[in-house]
Amino acid sequence: MRLLWILGFTVAIASADDLPRQALEILSTNCIGCHNGELKIAQLDLTTREGMLKGGERGEALSPGDPLKSRLYRAAAHLDQPSMPPGKKLQDWQVEVIKRLSSGWIFQGNYTWSKTLGDYDGEDTALTQSFRTLRNLSLDKKRLSYDRLHVFRSNGIWELPFGPGKLIGNNAHRVVGKIIGGWQTGSIFNAFSGAPVNFTAVNAFNTVSGATPVAVGSVPTGAVQRVGNGVVYFSGYQHVVDPCVAQITTLQNLQSRSTLRAIADASGKLLLVNGQPGQLGMQQNMLRGPGTFRLDVNLIKNISVRERYKIQIRADAINLLNKTQWGNPVTNINSATFGRITTATGNRTITFNARIDF
Numbered sequence: 001m002r003l004l005w006i007l008g009f010t011v012a013i014a015s016a017d018d019l020p021r022q023a024l025e026i027l028s029t030n031c032i033g034c035h036n037g038e039l040k041i042a043q044l045d046l047t048t049r050e051g052m053l054k055g056g057e058r059g060e061a062l063s064p065g066d067p068l069k070s071r072l073y074r075a076a077a078h079l080d081q082p083s084m085p086p087g088k089k090l091q092d093w094q095v096e097v098i099k100r101l102s103s104g105w106i107f108q109g110n111y112t113w114s115k116t117l118g119d120y121d122g123e124d125t126a127l128t129q130s131f132r133t134l135r136n137l138s139l140d141k142k143r144l145s146y147d148r149l150h151v152f153r154s155n156g157i158w159e160l161p162f163g164p165g166k167l168i169g170n171n172a173h174r175v176v177g178k179i180i181g182g183w184q185t186g187s188i189f190n191a192f193s194g195a196p197v198n199f200t201a202v203n204a205f206n207t208v209s210g211a212t213p214v215a216v217g218s219v220p221t222g223a224v225q226r227v228g229n230g231v232v233y234f235s236g237y238q239h240v241v242d243p244c245v246a247q248i249t250t251l252q253n254l255q256s257r258s259t260l261r262a263i264a265d266a267s268g269k270l271l272l273v274n275g276q277p278g279q280l281g282m283q284q285n286m287l288r289g290p291g292t293f294r295l296d297v298n299l300i301k302n303i304s305v306r307e308r309y310k311i312q313i314r315a316d317a318i319n320l321l322n323k324t325q326w327g328n329p330v331t332n333i334n335s336a337t338f339g340r341i342t343t344a345t346g347n348r349t350i351t352f353n354a355r356i357d358f
């Protein structure tokens with residue numbers, strides 16, 4: 001692939017970016033050597049969240065909802081004795097990460113704006129076969145297939161603040177505590193622009209790969225639209241016989257055998273036609289297909305029964321908002337289904353699950 005340029009920048013929405021991995025790394029390099037399941041110095045096991053909640057000799061190490069009370073944070077920030085790790089202090093940012101870990105919610109998100117231009121998509125050995133002409137490779141300059149103008153991704157986990165060790169109901173009756181505690185919800189939300197698409201056509205004399213139509217009027221722009229008998233992306237256009245068909249001889253019914261079509265606007269003015277000898281057609285990947293918008297959410301209830309058993313009941317909703325993820329439209333101007341979207345994914349599914357660990 002000859003990549004011409006990629007331009008982009010990313011903004012991390014929350015400074016809690018990458019928190020779980022970061023927190024895990026900080027704990028495992030600085031704390032877990034002593035506070036693990038086997039060694040458990042001061043009765044403290046920092047390898048699991050349960051272990052943190054349970055705490056050590058002095059009591060719980062985490063106070064979800066109130067990081068300032070969390071022993072884990074106070075020890076790492078040298079606010080209380082014993083200050084940890086023994087004999088040294090973590091860097092300020094590491095202490096900050098531990099503080100966030102203590103608060104019971106984690107959110108990370110990022111937004112990227114980018115544009116990726118190149119003249120060949122992929123890295124296979126067929127490099128030379130896919131150019132429209134080997135005499136001028138740069139005629140294939142286009143947005144590459146993985147170019148996405150906007151990408152927004154986020155995910156979060158939130159332990160609901162009810163029950164033992166939490167803001168509300170900390171001192172509730174044991175049974176009530178079991179019912180209202182241990183709830184956690186999480187979400188993944190992604191939204192991005194569609195993939196680049198291009199109109200395709202044929203070039204009657206010179207069958208090059210990736211042939212595109214010649215734009216003789218304004219280029220149609222797309223948007224998903226439901227119509228009586230389906231879904232269209234390019235609407236208000238007419239499918240007409242390509243004007244070049246008129247030049248084909250009528251002898252032996254040759255002309256009527258041509259299936260070449262052109263796109264015209266509502267008033268019949270031609271917009272896209274098939275290329276004639278010597279014409280290359282418009283640039284590839286000029287348009288964007290439909291974007292993606294998806295929210296996945298889960299709700300988890302953890303119940304621990306004595307020391308040994310852990311029960312987890314969870315509901316996972318994939319595509320909670322039931323937003324259809326439309327496939328790319330048919331962009332071949334010679335196809336009878338030009339402009340239609342014929343594929344889609346993204347049914348909402350909700351799965352319920354129960355698990356017992358022992």
Ligand code: HEC
Pocket residue numbers: 027030031032033034035041042044055056057058059061071072075076082084085086090
């Ligand atoms: C070299 C071993 C060692 C490492 C590494 C270490 N600790 Fe400790 N930790 C101890 C010892 C020993 C105690 C008991 C000290 C005492 O009771 O005076 C302790 C006690 C604690 C306590 C109090 C537990 C209780 O309830 O009594 C907390 C909280 C704690 N450590 C957190 C951490 C954190 C957070 C880290 C990493 C940043 C860490 N420790 C790294 C050895 C270690």
